[in-house]
Amino acid sequence: MSIPLNSEQVLDREYLEIRGKILELAASLDRLERAAGCVNEDNRMNLISQGLQILLQETDQTKAAQIQMLFSRVYDDTWREQFEL
Amino acid sequence: MYYFDPHIHMVSRTTDDYETLAKMGCVGMSEPAFWAGFDRGSVDSFRDYFRQLTDFEPKRAAQYGIQHYTWLCINAKEAENVELSREVIKMIPEFLDKPNVLGIGEIGLNKNTKNESTIFLEHMELAIQYNQQILIHTPHLEDKYQGTRMILDMLTGDSRIDPARVLVDHVEEHTAREVLDRGFWAGMTLYPVTKCTPQRAADIIEMCGAERLLVNSAGDWGPSKPTAVPDLILEMRRRGHSEALIRKVVYDNPIEFFSQSQNFSFQHPE
Structure with missing residues (x-):
C-alpha cells in the first residue's frame, strides 16, 4: 500500500513543517554551543x-x-x- | 466514525474524558493493567486495582455508551519484585471469569532484565494454563528493539503459544514488520515523545499494510492524549485513504482480535 498523495502534494503539505523542525534542531545545537562547558x-x-x-x-x-x-x-x-x- | 481504543488506561483519566471520547466516536475500549506511577507493596493492592478494572471502570464507561474491557497482570516495572509478582500471578485467576476480562496483559519487559524475563515467562504459563489471550508491552526508547526481540524469542520458543492470539504493543518503525511477519498482531501507541505520532503511524500502515495492525492512545497519567486515535483518523483522511481502510484499523481489527476471547461480547452500536 502506498500513500495516496503524490510527492509534490506531500512536499506542499509538509514543507513548512520540515523547515520548522530543521530550525528547531539548529536552535538546539546553537543552545548547546552557547552553554558553558563542553559535551563533545x-x-x-x-x-x-x-x-x-x-x-x-x-x-x-x-x-x-x-x-x-x-x-x-x-x-x-x-x-x-x-x-x- | 466509530472506533475502538484497544489500549487506554482509563483509571488515570477523569469522567470528563469518557464523555469526550464518546463524543469523538469511541464505542469500546480495552484497558491493560499497568504501573501506577509507584511500586505497590502488597498483593492486596493489586486485588483492589483489579476490582477497579473489572467493576468500577466498566460502569463509569457505560454511562457514556462505551463498552469497557480489561487485561490483568503485574507490569514489567514491578516484575523486578519476583516474590510479589508470583503472589499476584497466583491471585489473578480469581478475576479471569469477570465478564470484561479479555486476557493477560500488559505483560512485557521494561529494562530487559532477568527478573522481568522470568516473570514474563510465568505470565505466559498462566495464559496457557487458562487459555487466555495475551497483550504485550514492549519497552521504550533505546530498550525497545532489544526488548521486542527478547519477547519474540520467548513467545516463539513455546509451541503452545498461538501468535494469532497475542497482541504486541508499542511497535514502531524498527519493530512492526518483524512482529507482523511472525504472525502476531501489532499495536501502535500514539503518544508524545516516547512512542509514535499519528503521522508516523499512518506511514507504518502504508508501509506494512493494515492486516493485524491496531492503533491506540495509551491515555495514561503521563503527558498522553486520550483522543489520539481520532487524530490518526484525521491524518489518514487528509492523505486520501478510504473510509474502509481507516475503519479496518480503528474498529474492525481490534474487534476481530478481541473476538478470540471467550469474554468478548461487544455489541455493535446501531
Whole structure:
C-alpha cells in the first residue's frame, strides 16, 4: 500500500513543517554551543551527529527505521543463556 | 466514525474524558493493567486495582455508551519484585471469569532484565494454563528493539503459544514488520515523545499494510492524549485513504482480535 498523495502534494503539505523542525534542531545545537562547558566527548553527541548524517543518505532502508536502530541497544541472541533462562 | 481504543488506561483519566471520547466516536475500549506511577507493596493492592478494572471502570464507561474491557497482570516495572509478582500471578485467576476480562496483559519487559524475563515467562504459563489471550508491552526508547526481540524469542520458543492470539504493543518503525511477519498482531501507541505520532503511524500502515495492525492512545497519567486515535483518523483522511481502510484499523481489527476471547461480547452500536 502506498500513500495516496503524490510527492509534490506531500512536499506542499509538509514543507513548512520540515523547515520548522530543521530550525528547531539548529536552535538546539546553537543552545548547546552557547552553554558553558563542553559535551563533545559525550556519546550522545556522536549519536546526534550520526543521526543527522542518516537524514542525507540514500539507502534501501527507510530513514526512520535507521534512526530508530541508531538509538537502540544491541540485541544479543544469547541473552537466554546469559540469564540462564 | 466509530472506533475502538484497544489500549487506554482509563483509571488515570477523569469522567470528563469518557464523555469526550464518546463524543469523538469511541464505542469500546480495552484497558491493560499497568504501573501506577509507584511500586505497590502488597498483593492486596493489586486485588483492589483489579476490582477497579473489572467493576468500577466498566460502569463509569457505560454511562457514556462505551463498552469497557480489561487485561490483568503485574507490569514489567514491578516484575523486578519476583516474590510479589508470583503472589499476584497466583491471585489473578480469581478475576479471569469477570465478564470484561479479555486476557493477560500488559505483560512485557521494561529494562530487559532477568527478573522481568522470568516473570514474563510465568505470565505466559498462566495464559496457557487458562487459555487466555495475551497483550504485550514492549519497552521504550533505546530498550525497545532489544526488548521486542527478547519477547519474540520467548513467545516463539513455546509451541503452545498461538501468535494469532497475542497482541504486541508499542511497535514502531524498527519493530512492526518483524512482529507482523511472525504472525502476531501489532499495536501502535500514539503518544508524545516516547512512542509514535499519528503521522508516523499512518506511514507504518502504508508501509506494512493494515492486516493485524491496531492503533491506540495509551491515555495514561503521563503527558498522553486520550483522543489520539481520532487524530490518526484525521491524518489518514487528509492523505486520501478510504473510509474502509481507516475503519479496518480503528474498529474492525481490534474487534476481530478481541473476538478470540471467550469474554468478548461487544455489541455493535446501531
